[in-house]
Amino acid sequence: xLNKIAEDTKNALLTVIKGAGEIGVALxxxxxxxxxxALKGVGQITTAATGTVSDVVSGAIVxxxxxxxxxxxxxxxxxxGAIxxxxxxxxDSMDATxxVVSGAIxxxxEVGKDVADVAVSSVEGVIEAAGSxxxxxxxxxxxxxxxxxxxxxxxxxxxxxxxxxxxxSTASLPADVVKxxxxxx
Numbered sequence: 560x561l562n563k564i565a566e567d568t569k570n571a572l573l574t575v576i577k578g579a580g581e582i583g584v585a586l587x588x589x590x591x592x593x594x595x596x597a598l599k600g601v602g603q604i605t606t607a608a609t610g611t612v613s614d615v616v617s618g619a620i621v622x623x624x625x626x627x628x629x630x631x632x633x634x635x636x637x638x639x640g641a642i643x644x645x646x647x648x649x650x651d652s653m654d655a656t657x658x659v660v661s662g663a664i665x666x667x668x669e670v671g672k673d674v675a676d677v678a679v680s681s682v683e684g685v686i687e688a689a690g691s692x693x694x695x696x697x698x699x700x701x702x703x704x705x706x707x708x709x710x711x712x713x714x715x716x717x718x719x720x721x722x723x724x725x726x727x728s729t730a731s732l733p734a735d736v737v738k739x740x741x742x743x744x
Contacts, residue, residue, distance in 0.1 A: 568618030587640035594644030613662030620666025631676045638684030652694045653702045660706035675725035678707040704740040
């Protein structure tokens with residue numbers, strides 16, 4: 560069940576998605592704006608406050624699924640927008656990455672979608688956002704992979720195994736970084 564922030568995000572983004580011509584750009588921008596607004600509303604940016612980012616991302620994933628958007632494509636746009644928004648407000652990139660990826664996977668589980676595909680798209684989105692913002696891509700990738708695995712493990716053993724397999728077999732992800740994280744877990 561979505562909390563208030565996730566539900567509000569879902570409702571706002573359903574309108575955006577239905578009215579958008581280019582859904583990826585619209586989602587990325589809308590999620591970024593929602594994250595900025597939510598974080599500015601909490602005052603001091605702390606680790607606890609950035610849990611709000613996870614809620615926004617979960618709501619966005621649910622909105623995309625309910626609108627009939629391909630979730631793997633939507634997840635990448637959602638994650639990219641959320642990371643950009645969180646970093647714009649001054650959130651620590653590692654904390655933002657963890658919260659964003661976790662929120663995406665929990666949102667996918669909420670609507671019964673494939674968490675492995677969303678995990679891959681989320682890590683890709685984090686890498687894209689980190690690269691465009693000049694963040695340490697390898698460090699952020701490691702954090703994203705670990706967050707994806709941990710969030711999937713919270714859902715269940717099968718989800719955790721599925722996410723590990725998907726991350727290890729995706730050519731678009733840096734195999735050495737993924738293996739270093741998953742191999743050490």
